[in-house]
Amino acid sequence: MIRNFFRHLANSFKNLFRNGWMSFAAISMVAVTLTLVGIFAAGLLNIERIASGIENNIQVNVYLDPSSQDNSETTTDPAGQTIANSSYHAIFNQIKALDGVDSLVFSSKDEQLAQLQKTMGDDWKLFSDDSNPLSDAYIVKTKEPKDVKKVAKAIQKIEGVDSVEYGGTDSDNIMAIASKVRLWGLVATGILVLVAIFLISNTIRMTIFSRSRDIEIMRLVGAKNSYIRGPFFYEGAWVGLIGSILPSAVIYFGYHWVYDNYNPSLLTEGLSLYDITIFLPVIIGAIVIIGIVIGSLGAILSMRRFLKI
Structure with missing residues (x-):
């Protein structure tokens, strides 16, 4: 079992280079989509924090x-x-x-x-x-x-x-806006994550379809479904992991810039962005995990039609 694990892991990494353009397309799609998700999520979470801070300062x-x-x-x-x-x-x-x-x-x-x-x-x-x-x-x-x-x-x-x-009407409006930010921000984030899953999964599916002949050959020589599925599962995980590097870098350096330039002025008003030491590890970790999970599951789901008897 351990031997198969390392064999599948090595083969999946080799396949990334053997199918260079398709792998590049999948990784690029993952990177672009996760960058948009990361920027939107980071912005939304901090807007909600500021709105809550304004509420609490009333x-x-x-x-x-x-x-x-x-x-x-x-x-x-x-x-x-x-x-x-x-x-x-x-x-x-x-x-x-x-x-x-x-x-x-x-x-x-x-x-x-x-x-x-x-x-x-x-x-x-x-x-x-x-x-x-x-x-x-x-x-x-x-x-x-x-x-x-x-x-x-x-x-x-x-x-x-x-x-x-x-604050009268102004305070009432602030609390109403804060409530709407929480509701619609949550809805928008959910929609964006679903779109990200759809786009990434379909891109990975295209890479699997392009290698359907390889899968058929392995089936003809008697390879088990688990053996066929293994390299593609890890390859999808590699695509998700590598594709999450660019979004992580964008979020890391971008948030540092925003935090250094805008948080001091917010502090004078009794408000603040999320602390870098806590926020960045959490959101970057979430981006990496989402990339790996969507990549690996996308590969497995895409292979189902080829493994049916």
Whole structure:
């Protein structure tokens, strides 16, 4: 059995060179098809990741009344004495108790002004201390993106809340687009993989048909079906393996270029592409496996008509 394995493996490799043009055509078809599948899959997976990141970055900004002291543990009485603030975290606790709320962080108006001055330039440096027009706020994160709208409406009803912002229609549109990307991307990927299987299998079938005479001769001299099938099975696997080299290289260098040029800017927005060290081994491994499986199965299925008694 082991002897037959190495014999079939050696013969399959020799047959690649004996049938040079047909082998070249099959390998070329595998390479082109897997390149398209790899590029499409890599792009789709990262688009879906960015869409999910945008969804997860949607937050509810809760702006408090200008007179609110919800985050102050102490306050001053009419006589100017420092006393405990009886309404400390009254709004905070009500928001925290809402269904769907995951976390909330206090952001003072001074912190917001400092951030605006840093990002917007000198125009906002006119405002400081008592002239600060901003309000204290709570930044609310929900457990699921779909909870944002529900939580925002509930917070708006809490006494002491001046206004609530979560992106409104824009946020709803983002979540709808993300959902469509997942659905149609999955459908498109499935269709493209089926097309790849069809194209590669038919190309390999053509190489088998061109050697039907060799198969008939082996049958006439009494060779078993398993013996006839062996070299063609491994030859199909070789075609798939060699054909996956170019797509793997394209994905490797192409993704490195995209990652190095675009991921830094995405990080500033709290988004990112899939990490190279994890993503590339997975997608390249998938491309190689798909090539080998489709190549070997395509060869076996193509031989069925020649091995029927």
